Amino acid sequence: MITKIAIAEDNFLLAKSVQERLSFYDEFKIKFLSVNGKDLIEKLEKDPNVDLILMDIEMPKMNGIEATQFVKNRYPQIKILILTVFDNDANIFNAIKAGADGYLLKETSPQELKKSILEVLEGGAAMSPSIAFKTLKLLRNPQEFENRKCDEDIKLSTREIEVLEQLSRGLNYNIIAINLFLSPSTIRKHIENIYTKLQVHNKLEAIEKARTSRLI
Template identity: 45%
Template sequence: MIKIGIVEDNAQLAKDIQDKLALGEDMTVLWEEKDGATALKALDKGEIPDVILMDITMPVMDGIEATRLAKEKYPNLKILMLTVMDDEKKLFEALKAGASGYLLKEVKPHLLINAIDDVLEGGLPLSPSLASMALNYLKSKPKVQENLPPEMEKLSKREQEVLQWLKKGMSVRQIGEQLFISDKTVRKHLEHIYEKLQVHSGREAIVKGGL
């Protein structure tokens, strides 16, 4: 049996999800929680489902933060966002947090069941309206070099990402939007980059980093 965890604060929507899952022959709901914080507590008790169906907008702790924290502690956990939010920014935030897929709650039962199977096989199921957004995002994301120059190895992975975006001509604001961090955080990363590479500008950092 495929064990499912449901994180949904709306009782009627949670019941609708259970009704859809009931049409699958090999699925059982291990637990149902009303917010991200209680879902994390369920995980910490050792109640680890095969797939979590995670809402985004919830009290106490939203689904994206819960996904990020859950993936830090349980990196192999599969989390499928199930939301009413047909929103590009939320999609990218969820993927960066470690979500294994993103579906709208209006999804038909057989498509939800197929998506769960897809997630377990390593796929990334997305609602059709969001698939092209994700594809464009993945195409535009700069690739981190596998064999990094010695100077680049001094930088953290996030600092490498910031420098990659800087090379593409992005401003501080644009880098923050791509990485879903504040302008202040981007500037702090740049300060660390300049300090580690012993340079005084973005152009010098790009050259010294061998980009």
């Protein structure tokens, strides 16, 4: 039996990488790729004949958690497996609350991805080991999660997180601009936005708060 899969991922190269990992297995067929949650929903409305969605979290227009909630309400038979680089507690909690059937990190191997897809299709809840551990901690210490939730609700874009990661390595604006294929003025603007969102005043405070909130 062929499993029809949709991929929701705004990074074209990452989407193609996932597609290539699944191409090893004849039992999987990629139905379509979507660049964000809104695009995914529009494609499902035209053809909802999909068994499973591999869903990224950070996407423009409609993120993966919002899309998961919408799809689960409209098409409850479709399984949703989160596939992301973000492993902070708020994303895990909100994805599960939205109805996700599993949560994997993008470093997952082709074999583990296949195993997880089959597990979800059979009614299981596939998770990367580190995600399963965090989920148990959330269940055991819900109050601790609530105390940290304000910090974890900080919304930084994927690009802002990339800039922060580069900053944390001690790189200057010009080097970051070269590494990310952006202009130095664009990097400065991203850093201004980061300071505003994190409510900090300098680079050291930004890096410290980002690490405390598990953004980097």
